[in-house]
Amino acid sequence: MFRTRPDARPATIAVFVEDATVLVPEGASAAAAVLLAGHAAIRETAVTGSPRGPLCLMGVCFDCLAEIDGVPNRQACMVPAVAGMRIARQRGARAARP
């Protein structure tokens, strides 16, 4: 569904989206990795469990919340992808960790 623009930006950074390896160009966001991996949704809402995926890609809609490197509820569109990053589905409300 999504492809990178045909700029000369080689996809060289390997990240994991739901444990599958995805290559993204340097400077891409974690949300871009989610879309390139072919996921329409990366979270389930806290109240009704409705599936949601990256939408605004500019930090406004909060629909791209994901667990990134073990930290829940991060806005994937605001997080630059780095090699080895693990992006996982945010399933409903996060746990508080006493």
Place this chain on the structure above:
Amino acid sequence: MTTRRAEAIVVGGGLVGAAIALGLRDQGIDTLLLDEGDIAFRASRGNFGLVWVQSKGLGAPWYQRWTRNSAGAWPALAADLAARTGIDTALQQPGGISLCLSEAEFEDRSRRMAQMRDEAGNFGFEYRMIRADELRDMLPGLGPTVAGGSFTPYDGHAGPLPLLRALHRAFTDAGGAYIPNAKVAGATAAPHDFRVETAAGAFAAPRIVLAAGLGNADLAPIFGLQAPVRPQKGQVLVTERAQTILPLPMTSIRQTAEGSIMMGESQEEVGFDLTQATPVMAQIAERAVRAFPWIAELNIVRAWSALRVMAPDGLPIYDQSERCPGAFTANCHSGVTLAGAHARVLAPMIAAGSLDPSLQPFSAKRFDVQNAA
């Protein structure tokens, strides 16, 4: 200009006005609910959402009784609103805790709670001072420096916004008329004969209830009443939603039905100023993290401030005008806690035409120089 007539006018569409308007409507009274507009200060929309008993009425046992009776009326109110409107007000009354973050706070709290019980007399006041060791079993991840807390079984919490929506819905479904953008610009008052002018038209009725929050201060004198209320700013911080972890509400921290953790207990005397500033927000966050260190890991997603409607002694004011019988005021900063009493106890009194003598101590006459001496 034509004047719309009804049997009662309620000025103020917040939690206090809407609860009273619904109560009047349920007594069969044709009621108009006049609301200001989006420029209003809207204390109801900044409310923290406690249905709180244990801290209310120290030195004023009549307020303790009024508050506890209101908490007691809440389950029936919530069930009634849910049945009529389908709106869940998220009421939970598992008891509540006031945390003490130091030994000094614990001792101070112990004294206050003992005084509350003494003043309750035959009405009784059940409470326990709980030391940190035992409290740790009740509250997950309690901070190492917490000294303890006071528990009473009367406390609880609810969603202020669903409550406000449910009161409005039930009121209009029952045939009440809600008039928005109707700030009172002028009024005339004679016994059982009141007329108000607003941008939304003129309205007249033999009964009027002033429930306009901070607006009551200016309105009340027109009707031969006093409502010396002042704004007191409170700030609230709200975290992202988390899985339910807190089993009961505390005075300054509660987890909503949908998982957000709300924090706040600030009191600032700064007039009509809603500015939010980091010093107070940092203080709120710091105390919350001392209580529950794990809160520090949660993201804050919202913060707001609102203005409490405070009488000089912090207690509600309820009055009927002597000069213009039929005019009442209702003023308080506990629109959620007191919703039960306002809808189900106060409104029937207003409908019947006089306040019960048990409400006498809430009269603004207590601020007269003769009485205050």
